[in-house]
Amino acid sequence: MNDTAATLDATDPLASFRQEFHLPPGPDGQPCAYFCGNSLGLLPRAARAAVEREFASWEERGVEGHFLGASPWMHYHSTLAEATARLVGARPLEVVVMNNLTVNLHLLLVSFYRPTATRYKVLMEGGAFPSDQYALESQARLHGLNPDDVIVELVPRPGEHTLRTADIETKIAELGDSLATVIIGGVNYYTGQAFDMAAITKAGHAVGAFVGFDLAHAAGNLELHLHDWDVDFACWCTYKYLNSGPGGTSGVFVHERFAERPDLVRLAGWWGHDASERFKMKKGFRPMPGAAGWQLSNAQIFPMAIHAASLDIVERAGGMPALRRKSEQLTARLESHIRALNLPAAKLEIITPTDPAQRGCQLSVLVHERGRELFDFLADQGVIADWREPNVIRLAPVPLYNSFADVDRVGEALTRFFS
CATH class of the missing domain: 3.90.1150.10 (Aspartate Aminotransferase, domain 1)
Incomplete structure (x- = not known):
């Protein structure tokens, strides 16, 4: 020094x-x-003013705030797409801001954990954050499976604290066509280890598995290239390195290969429905293209206003x-x-x-x-x-x-x- x-x-x-x-x-x-x-x-010092602007719009316009003002609420989530895409190395079509992290993880697993009689295993890192463990346990039970039979946990070698990429790749190859989904934290919350997401994704795809990441400790911390790494799905919170407030909103990535896949099983809500027909109030879900098609409800305006202020700081910082x-x-x-x-x-x-x-x-x-x-x-x-x-x-x-x-x-x- x-x-x-x-x-x-x-x-x-x-x-x-x-x-x-x-x-x-x-x-x-x-x-x-x-x-x-x-x-x-x-x-962020800008957060309070950002929320006050939306309070003012609510106060002055009431329901018309959805359609009027500098940032109409109807399309508020879409105003975050460009900056969010740059943040995680994605295309705007591939990202959406919505809900909270574990809610989004469940929504994504509904689509990307589709076990069969022979391909039903899930690979995760041992000592993952408890929410991830609970989510996977309950997803296994949702399919009538025993979590102990489904979840495979990676642990470091004796005497070591972190995982070796080669050992992760070896375990993926060993599980082979029994492996349905890989879901790993981009950065382990306890050890701080950042995983080689590109290598893990490549290895998972080689055996026919979906590969996703919980980026709670990676978004706003690491340079991410989710599109180029060919990641299938990911989600992250915004209250850690992205300074968007306790219990703040969450981000989602779904690779563009799934953008036009209305057949892909998902939980549906009206905000994920085709925007051009959303207010016709008809039966028959038709998803928006891209990650926006996983939305359930309209935007959380106040948390998103804080997040917008934080994203602006990240952008201005380079x-x-x-x-x-x-x-x-x-x-x-x-x-x-x-x-x-x-x-x-x-x-x-x-x-x-x-x-x-x-x-x-x-x-x-x-x-x-x-x-x-x-x-x-x-x-x-x-x-x-x-x-x-x-x-x-x-x-x-x-x-x-x-x-x-x-x-x-x-x-x-x-x-x-x-x-």
Whole structure:
């Protein structure tokens, strides 16, 4: 770390975006060092005004707000498509913003988990976020199957914390034509490992399986190329790295090969119906082309207004390539601070891969001794991290609002604790 944090912050092209967020105060009343954006991102200053505009439209127009004003509610979701497509490396036809993450995962699995007598297995990573586990268990039961017979979990090799791509590919090949669907988190919430989604998709397709990803910890964190990677489906939340508020709306990707597949089984709702005939109120569902055909209900205007404000920040910052460049710098500097402690692995170890290609901006630190004490000490020092049982502290330096000085602040706090 030859450069000082002050020098790096002074020359950081994204430094000004920190001012576009509300930073919570620490114990001393000064802004905290917020390293919990992988759990809940900070409030954009523009969010309140964005929602107030929609309140004003409701107040002034009532139901006519669906058709009048700067952003009529009737088509509000479609105004997010271009920016959403750029965010995840897709085409506008392939994305839609709607519902919440687990709702969308279920809607997609209805279409992309279609078990038969011989092809019924689902492959996921062991230790996936519980919502994914519950969703898959219930989807198996929905088809009259025993989840224990359906779900195959990938686990690291003995003595390792993360999965090897080669082992994932081997397991896919081993399952072969018994494998119906692969559904993996793009970034594992616990370890922070980013998976090789292109390789996994290729391997899954080679045996005839559908391949999808839960991108809760990847969207807004990694550069994604869902269309080019040939991913079948994906969904993500927007309240972590995309700063769109607690319980915020969700994004969906469905590859364009399915855009004109009205025969594809899905749960239907009127907002997914052909827009040109939606208000004729007739029976007989005819889906919109693309991901929009998976919609059920009209847009959640207030959460989407916050999300629109957040997407605007991402766009003005230069999109994911610019965010990723700073993310790699921040994460590498944080890793250097932790390794400079020179603690034995029996006391503290980073379980997130060192290779930048295999991680986003999260480092998960496994603390074998005094873990909760360390977490509480960091909070007392104004460092907001995330605790995961039984003994992991997750630290996420987010490029939009974390500074290099924030990273050094974590390093100094760790040094004081272990000295």
